[in-house]
Amino acid sequence: MALADMRPPIESGCPDGFQYMHPVMVKNYGNWHYHEHPRPGVLLHVAHSGDKIWTVKAGTQRILDVFTLRKLCQIGDEQGEGFVRFTLRSNIEYMVADEAKVEPLIKALEDAGFVVGGTANSISTLSHTQGWLHCDIPGTDASGVVKAMMDELIDDFKNCRMPNRVHITTSCCQINCGGQGDIAINVQHTKPPKINHNLVSNVCERPSVVARCPVAAIRPAMVNGKPSLEVDEKKCICCGACYPPCPPMQINDAEHTKLAVWVGGNHSNARGKPTFQKLVAAGIPNNPPRWPEATAIVKQILKAYREGARDWERINDWIERIGWPRFFEVTGLPFTKYHVDNWRGARHSLNASTHIRF
Amino acid sequence: MADKHHETPMLDELENGPWPSFISGIKRLRDQHPEKRIRDVTNSLLGQLEHSYETRKGYWKGGTVSVFGYGGGIIPRFSEVASAFPESKEFHTIRVQPPAGNFYTTDMLRQLGDSWEKHGSGLVTFHGQTGNIMFIGTTSEGTQHFFDDINEYGWDLGGAGPCVRTGMSCVGAARCEQSCCSEHNIHRKLLNRFTDDVHRPALPYKFKFKVSGCPNDCQNAIERSDFAVIGTWRDDMKVDQAEVKAFVAKKGRQYVIDNVTTRCPTQAMTLNDDDTLTIDNRNCVRCMHCLNVMTKALSPGDDKGVTILIGGKRTLKIGDLMGTVVIPFMKMESEEDYDRITELGETIIDFWAENGLEHERCGEMVERIGLVNFLEGIGIDVDPNMVSSPRQSSYVRMDGWDEEAEKWFARKQEEKRARA
Numbered sequence: 096m097a098l099a100d101m102r103p104p105i106e107s108g109c110p111d112g113f114q115y116m117h118p119v120m121v122k123n124y125g126n127w128h129y130h131e132h133p134r135p136g137v138l139l140h141v142a143h144s145g146d147k148i149w150t151v152k153a154g155t156q157r158i159l160d161v162f163t164l165r166k167l168c169q170i171g172d173e174q175g176e177g178f179v180r181f182t183l184r185s186n187i188e189y190m191v192a193d194e195a196k197v198e199p200l201i202k203a204l205e206d207a208g209f210v211v212g213g214t215a216n217s218i219s220t221l222s223h224t225q226g227w228l229h230c231d232i233p234g235t236d237a238s239g240v241v242k243a244m245m246d247e248l249i250d251d252f253k254n255c256r257m258p259n260r261v262h263i264t265t266s267c268c269q270i271n272c273g274g275q276g277d278i279a280i281n282v283q284h285t286k287p288p289k290i291n292h293n294l295v296s297n298v299c300e301r302p303s304v305v306a307r308c309p310v311a312a313i314r315p316a317m318v319n320g321k322p323s324l325e326v327d328e329k330k331c332i333c334c335g336a337c338y339p340p341c342p343p344m345q346i347n348d349a350e351h352t353k354l355a356v357w358v359g360g361n362h363s364n365a366r367g368k369p370t371f372q373k374l375v376a377a378g379i380p381n382n383p384p385r386w387p388e389a390t391a392i393v394k395q396i397l398k399a400y401r402e403g404a405r406d407w408e409r410i411n412d413w414i415e416r417i418g419w420p421r422f423f424e425v426t427g428l429p430f431t432k433y434h435v436d437n438w439r440g441a442r443h444s445l446n447a448s449t450h451i452r453f
Numbered sequence: 454m455a456d457k458h459h460e461t462p463m464l465d466e467l468e469n470g471p472w473p474s475f476i477s478g479i480k481r482l483r484d485q486h487p488e489k490r491i492r493d494v495t496n497s498l499l500g501q502l503e504h505s506y507e508t509r510k511g512y513w514k515g516g517t518v519s520v521f522g523y524g525g526g527i528i529p530r531f532s533e534v535a536s537a538f539p540e541s542k543e544f545h546t547i548r549v550q551p552p553a554g555n556f557y558t559t560d561m562l563r564q565l566g567d568s569w570e571k572h573g574s575g576l577v578t579f580h581g582q583t584g585n586i587m588f589i590g591t592t593s594e595g596t597q598h599f600f601d602d603i604n605e606y607g608w609d610l611g612g613a614g615p616c617v618r619t620g621m622s623c624v625g626a627a628r629c630e631q632s633c634c635s636e637h638n639i640h641r642k643l644l645n646r647f648t649d650d651v652h653r654p655a656l657p658y659k660f661k662f663k664v665s666g667c668p669n670d671c672q673n674a675i676e677r678s679d680f681a682v683i684g685t686w687r688d689d690m691k692v693d694q695a696e697v698k699a700f701v702a703k704k705g706r707q708y709v710i711d712n713v714t715t716r717c718p719t720q721a722m723t724l725n726d727d728d729t730l731t732i733d734n735r736n737c738v739r740c741m742h743c744l745n746v747m748t749k750a751l752s753p754g755d756d757k758g759v760t761i762l763i764g765g766k767r768t769l770k771i772g773d774l775m776g777t778v779v780i781p782f783m784k785m786e787s788e789e790d791y792d793r794i795t796e797l798g799e800t801i802i803d804f805w806a807e808n809g810l811e812h813e814r815c816g817e818m819v820e821r822i823g824l825v826n827f828l829e830g831i832g833i834d835v836d837p838n839m840v841s842s843p844r845q846s847s848y849v850r851m852d853g854w855d856e857e858a859e860k861w862f863a864r865k866q867e868e869k870r871a872r873a
Contacts, residue, residue, distance in 0.1 A: 112552035227505035246470030364668035
């Protein structure tokens with residue numbers, strides 16, 4: 096195509112959401128009074144005007160084929176009112192102003208294989224990254240891990256039996272595109288990258304790769320007469336940060352790329368300030384297609400949380416109250432030297448007191 | 454259906470179990486789609502994915518693909534095993550900005566699906582972790598055609614690479630009683646000021662805006678964005694004492710003591726003998742817990758605005774960072790307020806573009822140069838709301854103390870005059 100035939104873009108940016116919003120939501124924008132939770136998967140919002148809107152939330156496979164997308168639309172037209180939105184965890188929400196539509200909508204979604212739930216103190220859909228399906232640096236799959244885990248956790252998506260909401264996330268490399276979660280299942284590499292020295296000088300901008308290393312373990316070197324890079328394996332923390340800018344520094348390994356589980360990440364300011372997740376388990380095999388070892392640990396943690404936490408305690412609130420020694424006791428997970436953070440700025444994570452629970 | 458299929462014994466395992474299966478979805482395209490191109494590309498994709506499952510490695514490589522006039526917005530993917538799986542050898546993702554609040558009509562979703570089916574694989578995600586609609590899988594040529602198609606009816610590409618990224622905002626004022634600002638207007642005003650920086654990557658690294666309507670921060674803005682806007686209020690929270698009494702009558706005093714008053718992080722609530730609540734609003738930190746539990750009885754106040762935190766990000770390179778308070782409170786009502794917030798965005802992005810190192814997020818730059826230098830760079834005065842506590846180390850040169858103290862008193866005078 097000649098340049099003259101190319102179509103210049105319309106730089107319209109972020110579209111206006113009001114054009115796609117349910118009319119009751121437009122009318123009562125900024126004037127909502129309170130909400131109720133009539134049953135798992137359903138929210139009722141009441142406006143100061145007295146108007147009401149019901150939301151039915153459902154989990155999907157997230158990677159949608161157009162047939163599934165059309166099925167979701169058809170349900171929205173036939174049983175809903177044609178207005179939907181997607182949550183941060185890729186659940187679909189149908190908004191209706193007519194209460195009589197709620198039950199038929201739930202039935203249509205469930206009949207089509209979708210899962211109604213994910214509200215309040217349930218386990219919502221795992222948020223996930225792209226994994227082997229589409230990422231250029233993944234240590235594991237993402238959609239597959241989520242499918243395998245949600246098969247096991249589905250009853251707690253459909254019910255509200257947890258002390259508070261549970262957000263679980265996954266990340267398929269240590270850059271960690273997945274966010275903080277009450278529980279996070281993330282890739283953890285355990286060996287330094289394997290370097291293909293024949294390719295480095297042609298593929299990689301070497302100074303950028305050197306600069307990318309968090310612990311300054313990479314330096315330029317001549318290998319077999321070619322300019323390349325070498326890694327000080329004593330310093331290397333096996334994070335894989337060099338791999339994206341330099342694909343010949345392969346970090347992924349069928350055996351040594353493992354999974355680690357982190358808990359207590361919480362974005363909300365409710366009760367305490369937002370918290371980062373903390374390491375609790377590692378060395379977990381990256382075991383497709385169903386990752387049973389990782390799922391077993393997640394279920395162990397969830398069981399202890401459900402039995403031990405008080406109403407409204409998120410996982411971080413619960414552990415704050417019972418203490419980390421008790422957490423390792425009730426989950427049966429080992430506490431190792433790898434749990435102790437050991438750089439200058441991490442001193443605040445050491446116990447400089449006699450506050451000990453016996 | 455005479456198509457020959459790659460064997461997928463491991464992926465087939467992901468068709469078992471009650472949760473909806475993405476593998477079954479991809480197979481539906483492979484087996485039932487009328488167009489041979491889509492049947493072939495999804496068959497090839499499944500073949501490569503099965504190969505990844507067997508060898509526990511990924512086989513996609515990046516590259517450079519965009520549309521005419523832009524420099525980003527596409528995640529290019531070329532297969533390293535294209536000889537075995539040639540039909541999906543180019544499998545680029547197109548990032549498209551969703552409407553603020555992620556609202557859609559079913560008609561619009563259908564229209565997007567129809568366009569995508571014409572030019573791509575038929576696989577789509579609402580939404581990726583950055584917040585984009587992810588149209589997964591097309592060729593370089595399909596990228597341009599699909600964009601030309603949807604751009605005509607109101608959709609534009611999101612950010613990819615070192616640029617301002619697609620923004621996100623919660624459901625907000627559209628359906629939430631806790632909303633303290635017009636999330637969608639703030640989101641669009643900010644993002645659409647930086648459209649050029651979204652489409653033409655020229656910054657040190659990515660820069661994200663996220664807007665949450667209240668401190669519950671459902672959009673994960675503090676931890677996941679460089680520029681977090683969180684709705685809040687500065688007058689007294691509203692208490693409907695009749696509803697408080699009704700709540701106590703329904704749930705019991707013990708429940709209210711255990712789950713509301715004693716959970717207040719600053720002990721700012723008392724349950725009185727007559728089952729009403731007394732709130733110490735001066736010490737309320739707007740954590741939202743009591744409002745979340747008693748949604749009908751307790752509400753945010755009327756004097757609403759936003760808190761802005763700068764520098765949140767995920768692990769690479771120096772570890773996870775939360776944003777830091779840079780604006781404790783600003784009103785978000787008038788045209789001037791909206792201009793002020795976009796100007797703040799401009800100032801911060803300009804300063805970071807000048808001073809950030811390559812591949813250094815804004816928060817990492819703040820960590821490297823110190824918050825005080827950053828504040829001086831963007832022309833904002835220090836405020837005790839920006840710290841959890843004052844410094845603990847005496848190893849600092851303080852011969853400018855008198856001038857700095859004078860500035861504080863002058864500012865306080867100025868605030869007093871402004872209030873009068």
